[in-house]
Amino acid sequence: MKGSNIKIEGVQKNFGDVQILKNIDLEIKQGEFFSLLGPSGCGKTTILKMIAGFLEPDQGAIYLGNEDITKLAPNKRNVNTIFQTYALFPHLNVYENIAFPLRLKKLSKEEIDIEVKKYLELVKLSEHINKFPHQLSGGQKQRIAIARALVNQPSVLLLDEPLSALDAKLRQHMLIELDNIHDKVGITFIFVTHDQAEALSVSDRIAVMNKGEVLQVGTPTEIYEKPVNEFVADFIGETNFLEGKVVEIKENYGIAQSDFFGDIKFELDKKVEIGNKVKITVRPEKIIVSKNPPTFVDDNDNVIKGKVEEVIYSGFQSKFFLEINGHKEKLFQAFKQHHNFFVEDSSAIHWKDEVYLSWDCTDGYLVEVV
Ligand SMILES: Nc1ncnc2c1ncn2[C@@H]1O[C@H](COP(=O)(O)OP(=O)(O)O)[C@@H](O)[C@H]1O
Ligand SMILES: [Mg+2]
Structure with missing residues (x-):
């Protein structure tokens, strides 16, 4: 698997006459763990939906590698999304949940078996292969959702507040897991969160957003030690x-x-x-x-x-x-x-x-x- 770089150029979006995204420019490097951080309602999910293809910008363009994907259908993009809710199929067991995208692609039984087991091992849930979603904890369900997304071999994984349904201790644990998974698969992760501690602890770089604008892009240390304005200083940590x-x-x-x-x-x-x-x-x-x-x-x-x-x-x-x-x-x-x-x-x-x-x-x- 190889990660791709994403380029967002001059993207604007209105809902009705409300401007939701003002003029977003972002460059996300190949293989990077990149976070979009900002208070609720600032436009993070809207950006993810545009990268995934569920929404089209009013202006501007989005590139995946060298390809302009601005108007490409979601299923034509090599991008997968993990949402806050796990969206697993309740009537399918763990094996079948992960196998589902591969069956759609008509892979052979043997190939499916190899891939499912490989990704189950990656998320450390091999022993739960026959369980159904209701028999798993929140953290385990989230890991199955991650395995199911990765089995498609996307070049970018979009994660929209994936840990917010978990309690504080489990969140910490899952952050470490996510970081490990990212290291192993090496693809680009775009992680959305409103929690500054989450973003600081795992990201290579962070974009801090407020009210439809990106205020600062930098490494966790840059953002914490050299905030560009009062909003960033106040939002990140205490001061x-x-x-x-x-x-x-x-x-x-x-x-x-x-x-x-x-x-x-x-x-x-x-x-x-x-x-x-x-x-x-x-x-x-x-x-x-x-x-x-x-x-x-x-x-x-x-x-x-x-x-x-x-x-x-x-x-x-x-x-x-x-x-x-x-x-x-x-x-x-x-x-x-x-x-x-x-x-x-x-x-x-x-x-x-x-x-x-x-x-x-x-x-x-x-x-x-x-
Ligand atoms: N389909 C929609 N129609 C109208 N307004 C929307 C729609 N989707 C999102 N919004 C508004 O756009 C703003 C940004 O939303 P969103 O991207 O979901 O923010 P975040 O993910 O940062 O919490 C919010 O004010 C939200 O109410
Ligand atoms: Mg959101």
């Missing part, structure tokens, strides 16, 4: 936003003055001028919280004082909600990871403690300049 006005531009960093937090140093990743209003994002895990003034401070570091309003302990880490300069309406978040061995910590931080928050200016990332 703090600081607003201020640029008052100084140094060689390595800029300084923004904020009524809220005082002077904040930030990385000069985007072009700014003195007087610009800026919004800076700082991830909670980048911030060091300490009871005593931090000792290893250099010119690049931010240090502000705060007060602990709330501590949420969750074993491996504590999450602090901190009040800065008496502003209770906008609490600052910081995480503290706990060590892998337990020590009674004399410097433990508690509710109402006065603390120092420090972070390097390169961890303050500009998301908006006006």
